[in-house]
Amino acid sequence: MTNTADAFMLAARNALSFLEDDRGFTLTETIAPPQLSSNLSFYKVTYRKKSSRSPELFVCLATAPVRLEQDLEFGRGWPPEYHNTINAFELLAIEAPEQRLEFTSGVYNAFGDVQKMSEQYESLASVLRNHGGRFFANDESLWDSVQQLRKSRIQQHEYEEKSRSAELAFKRNDWQHAVELLDGLGDNRTLLQTARLAYARKRAAK
Incomplete structure (x- = not known):
């Protein structure tokens, strides 16, 4: 029987495999408790890509199922800070505002089910894969767009x-x-x- 750690890692790595296969990222950190026990249970994978000529890039998929929290965040520089981090929902709002992320199951209800988790993580990853050109190019203009979006929302x-x-x-x-x-x-x-x-x-x- 697959435990929650194995299910999370399988679903997360499948969804984000393009980072290693196509983008030169390396999996550098995993947090995956074997059992979902309380609202403190937290799961995360972090991928990083170092460069001598530009700031390091990172991608983090994290979820706290009991708290119904889940997101794909990415950015430049390490460790992550608010000014250098963007999430999948913000990127979609900037690059494809006509599109919406929709999930067929909730964060908590899907957790532990590899197929449902894979669908959720793949949806998040598809935003980065399809609209992350400026991010992967380390384009400074992306961060100007992030600040404009956040200012507009405030x-x-x-x-x-x-x-x-x-x-x-x-x-x-x-x-x-x-x-x-x-x-x-x-x-x-x-x-x-x-x-x-x-x-x-x-x-x-x-």
């Missing part, structure tokens, strides 16, 4: 938070606060928010 999150707060203030008839929040949305206001701003200003002035 701005979108802030906009959504302000929009929710503004809607709540408006519904509570807290006109002055609604004016401040809606005005702070600037050019991102929708037509409804613009109309609400005008109305809230009139009410706040009374």
